[in-house]
Amino acid sequence: MSDTPRQVLQSIFGYPDFRGHQEDIINHSLSGRDALVLMPTGGGKSLCYQIPALCMEGTTVVISPLIALMQNQVDALQALEIPSAALNSNCPPEEQAQIFSALKEGRIKLLYIAPERLSAPGFIDFLTTLNISLFAIDEAHCVSHWGHDFRPEYLKLEQLKERFPRVPRLALTATADERTEKDIIQRLGLQYGAVFRSSFDRPNIAYYVSSKSNPMTQLVGFIKSKHSGEAGIVYCMSRKRVETITAKLCELGFDALPYHAGLTSTERSRNQSHFLKEEGVIMVATIAFGMGIDKPNVRFVAHLDLPKNMEAYYQETGRAGRDGLPANVWMIYGQQDIVRTRMLLSENPSYEQRIQDLQKFDALLGYCEELTCRRQILLSYFNEHSEPCGNCDNCLTPPDIQDVTTDVQLALSGIYRTGQRFGAGHIINVLIGNESDKVVECGHDQLPLFSKGKHRSRSEWQLIIRSLLARNLIHQDLEGYGALSLKEECRPYLKGEVKFSIRIEDKKSGKARVSPKILENGDDQKLFDELKRVRLELAREADVPPYIIFFDRTLLEMVHKKPDTVSALSNISGIGATKQEKYGPQFLEAIGNFIAKQTVD
CATH class of the missing domain: 3.40.50.300 (P-loop containing nucleotide triphosphate hydrolases)
Incomplete structure (x- = not known):
């Protein structure tokens, strides 16, 4: 040419x-x-x-x-x-x-x-x-x-x-x-x-990370309050979990579909096609889904389990808001997520690869535990500097940061004094003074530190222990009873030589800020919805995803400019000569009819 x-x-x-x-x-x-x-x-x-x-x-x-x-x-x-x-x-x-x-x-x-x-x-x-x-x-x-x-x-x-x-x-x-x-x-x-x-920054995406308590309740609350009727992706670690979450979402009236390697290729293809070609579909998936998915109007990506590294997290969250319009990415994680992923990565037979994988996972945990701007941490991983973004949970609602150095010493001492053979539940029982059968049977109610931690709730101690795991200061053996043990790296913390700060009150779980409304004007929203309806009809006739016709950004520009001639369409981004001729008349008619109806009303 x-x-x-x-x-x-x-x-x-x-x-x-x-x-x-x-x-x-x-x-x-x-x-x-x-x-x-x-x-x-x-x-x-x-x-x-x-x-x-x-x-x-x-x-x-x-x-x-x-x-x-x-x-x-x-x-x-x-x-x-x-x-x-x-x-x-x-x-x-x-x-x-x-x-x-x-x-x-x-x-x-x-x-x-x-x-x-x-x-x-x-x-x-x-x-x-x-x-x-x-x-x-x-x-x-x-x-x-x-x-x-x-x-x-x-x-x-x-x-x-x-x-x-x-x-x-x-x-x-x-x-x-x-x-x-x-x-x-x-x-x-x-x-x-x-x-x-190019810059790795996606300024239209808001980042949120919370502690995991009741995953299903947290997820449903997030979707209902922030993304009702919008397309999204929910990532889970296992096939079984994908199926369970999908079934529960469907029971609650969501249009949700599963995607994982255990499905047949026909099932995966059918579910993916429905996700791409219809509006407001939620795909619940393992990491088997997503690479190369071009759907531009995915308004949220949620992680119910931790990815394995920052690259995977960045790529998976990057499937939200590809059209440049506001989107949310939301993740919850807990103590078992950390332990299971570390154990999985430790099984790699290659020593060099195993060390590399664990280091990358620790970088992701550092991002999760971060008390300052998340975007700064994310971009710094890719060697890029950023000012505080104002569009992540820590920037929008600065966390209540507390120095818990003394409590960390107490938790580490509890693990050591009980013989490094017990799980988190037992350690917390000792710290808060709960005379459970096992605590009494083991004589741990006689330890000097018994009940020394009763000033904190069980959930607060769980958060502290999770933070110790996240910062790789203690180890948990998933085989048997999940016994906690000390790592050499904890020594300066045990001695109080290094300060340990933490977000104690984790009240933001599932409370992502509402993304800015794309359209504030009610009539503009109605016209936008009408243009989406026309687009969906054309897409179904052609058996292609709606965004193949026009992106949401193009429809929004039509709403704002309200073109009334075919030539006026050429001034709207995303409408080349071919689409102008092929689809222009249908959208001009829809805009004209809407304006006429508004005038009569």
Whole structure:
């Protein structure tokens, strides 16, 4: 094509200008050079390879790990009448034959494949017969052993440099710490390419972390008060927990669906399709769900169990508010979460990997226990500085911070004096002076520290013990009775040489602040709802997700500007020439009818 990147952006995609490093990345690829792109979820990574694909002769090959991502992007491109296709295991033989034929004839601009496809007999040789303009490697952190989602098949991508030495490669990821970034560059042979780093900050997302007490009650309270009727994702650690939470949400009238590896591929595909194509659906899932999901109007992400590291947390929470509109991410955690995850990570046979995993988990726990701005801690993990954000629980409602150094000494002494053979419940009974059968039987009611902690409630002692576990000062053995024992790191705290502060009154559980209303005016809200209804009807007719028609941001701009002609639609972000012609009349009619009705009323 002879159009410039800016012309393609405006005429086809309908956006007035580039964001961040997009234009620099595109021009870099057009010059035939490699690059690594680190850009947050929702930052516009896909345009960084889609626009070069339309500006160059030949076919751009996009390597993506999930079928869902491929199909989402192919649907969106085809809605813009851009020749594109996905080769994956879901394609029947007839469709695959048609795609291969179209590739030979040069009729496909973007081809999406899984990394496994490159290992298929003869496929690389077939690609060498085509005019390949660019390789885009999405979710590039999967190539690194240090990344949070390593996939062995990604290691085979290094052959692209040898087989296609003149074709530029663009590696993209939303989550990579410094070690993972270096590993991506080395394994893919990008040493002579450029690195484009965008800010990891997602200012539209509000972050909340609370203690776990009654998970189901907390979750329902959060959803009902803040996100009634809105789409969201709830992450759980186990398949059984996913099924249980889904069933309870459905009993309460929510449109909720499960997603985990124990379901058949047909069930997973059906549930995912419903989530993408309908409004207000809640997906309850393990981490098996989400990578590459493009649904832009997910208004909340909730974690009922701890992720394994900050990268996973960042990527999973990044699925909220991809459209840039306000969204909440909310997480609750407790003592057992910490112990179970540490035990799971400790089972890795590789010593180096095990240490790395535990260090990353400790960084996540530090974020959870943080008493100051959460966004500062999150961004600092990715080597980025931030001022206090004003949009997290600690900024919005500063916690009541108390020095509990003396109580920590008492708790550590309780663990030691009882022989480091008992669980938290027993230790707390001793501290608060509860003469339980076991306490009396063991003679622990005769210890000097018996009842020395009665000034605190059981829940406060549970919080202190959880904090000791989170800061890796004590160990809990999950086998047997969950015995607590001291770690060497606790010594300066036991001696009172280091202060220990904590949030004692954890009253914010489930009380995330209401996200700012997208529309304050009641009539504007009614028009927005009407435009969403029109969009849903068109999406169902085309059997595509509603956002393929228009993003919520585009509908909101229609509400504010109320265009009355087809040409006026061209001034609204997200409406290119194709969509203007295809969908413009239906939305103009809806706006006109609404205004006419308001005038009569």
